[in-house]
Amino acid sequence: MSTRAKIIEALAAAGETPVSGHDLADALGISRNAVWKHIEALRERGYVIESTHARGYRLMSAPDSLTPDAVGAHLATKWLGRNLICHDITGSTNDDAGRLAREGAVEGTVVLADAQTAGRGRLGRDWVSRPRLNLYASLLLRPAIAPADAPQLSLVAGVAVADALEREGIEAGIKWPNDVLIDGRKVCGVLTEIEAEADMVGSVVVGVGVNLNSVIGDFPEELHDRATSIRMATGRMVDRASFAATLLECFELAYERWREHGFAELKGDWERRSVLIGKPVEVAAASASAQGICIGIDSDGALLLKGDGDEVRRVIAGDVTLVGGYDR
């Protein structure tokens, strides 16, 4: 954590109680003058920090923008997000992360944006990315895997987002392969993109869009019965920097389990959130479509469908529809 992030964290933890420059200097092992300079820098970045000579510093408000300092103040990861780029506005965080990947950026580099002008979902679909309401994050990973194994990372991301929502006290469902749901409505989408030599992945960018503070009017009308946000589901506003840090921590944990033990390790965590298991589903794929009762996923992450007979079919790609709609 940067010194600046530590200062924010200390002030935030103290709440209404002022923290003296002397105490901050001691805790951080720097001079009081250095503390003052960091406070000035934070003020320039939009933090409102009250200071009284006698009592010390008090954090009145944090800037509305995501910043490395704001996220860093909450970040408990070892490597994910330690190289963190925050944009006020960008085309697509996945494109940014892809560019950084080609320029040689380290694994764990994360791109966040307050707003996207060309946010993308799967299959080139638009992803609504209104300014400063939600989380638009792209995670650069460099696992030593074959391209065929990359779809597993979408499922890892689904588990990580569900874990992060659980830490916020929210029960999340997962719809294969990429959607996270609250009460049957989509709160998060994942777009996993890879660059590879023919047989070996060079980089994976996992893009995660989580609706935090959107209200229904923020979505296009055709999504009104299908989209939700944490705020819509719980009535609470969500601190974006804090949620970003939680998500990165949950992702790092899930990713390391996957990297060490394979997807089988996460299968249980995925399946207990699945909104499809035991239900009749239809899968529309590029080549063909399939129907059946979803009985789970296999250890590679493929969806398992049981047909009219007893044969089980593996589906590795496609759009899933629950026949009869979602339970609320």
Next chain:
Amino acid sequence: MSTRAKIIEALAAAGETPVSGHDLADALGISRNAVWKHIEALRERGYVIESTHARGYRLMSAPDSLTPDAVGAHLATKWLGRNLICHDITGSTNDDAGRLAREGAVEGTVVLADAQTAGRGRLGRDWVSRPRLNLYASLLLRPAIAPADAPQLSLVAGVAVADALEREGIEAGIKWPNDVLIDGRKVCGVLTEIEAEADMVGSVVVGVGVNLNSVIGDFPEELHDRATSIRMATGRMVDRASFAATLLECFELAYERWREHGFAELKGDWERRSVLIGKPVEVAAASASAQGICIGIDSDGALLLKGDGDEVRRVIAGDVTLVGGYDR
């Protein structure tokens, strides 16, 4: 073919015999004044064209640079290379083609360069790219396949390069997965790179480097017993524009057969060039290594190795060494 390319072709076909502006205008359905303007434009691009009032135009020499006109004069493809970008010098044609792919360039876009400053081979290895001697070409493709099927395109490229060499009267060998050989020495390398959503390929860039006119001194010393060029193997200089067109035509044919019928369709053409079949080989892969007698490839393009027992092992990635060296 552009009008300009048709003029070059007509003049090249006539050889020493001048072609009158009147005949060119008739053949192309344009005015003599338009012919004259095209001739002027070609001269500006380095074509030396003699003209005498009485007899007409004669092509004395073509520019040393690859140009869309020069390649176009020979090009017999339907779609491959019809959008053709030629650089005097660039970092890497694969990087250029990748960038164009992200910007939405059409399938069949081809990037050529006279020289590369950062040419790459497989696994990040350098590819020696001296100016104006050889062919550095990157082909942008957009097949509707899963990432796992992309390695097949390296094999398709190998067949296409071998086909192009055969048209030049040269017998070529293929070493799995990516090398084309003449007399056991490498004349061509292929670097296939993909961008994909988790489960669907968005673009494939097939980079092909063919040593045409290099002499031994053009290669770094450590490659002196392993590298060759068409010139080294045959004593003949190769016209780069003409060879580029031949290669693109051979690739288009092979690619369309693959796209329509799958790799099985090309398996025979690949196997008859294989320098490995029936021989003891060692494969070094990221995870493990394998040894055995190579008995061919399967219909997906995986290398088949027979071990000490009778078990056959499929190898989908790795570096192959022929135990005991190559036959010359």
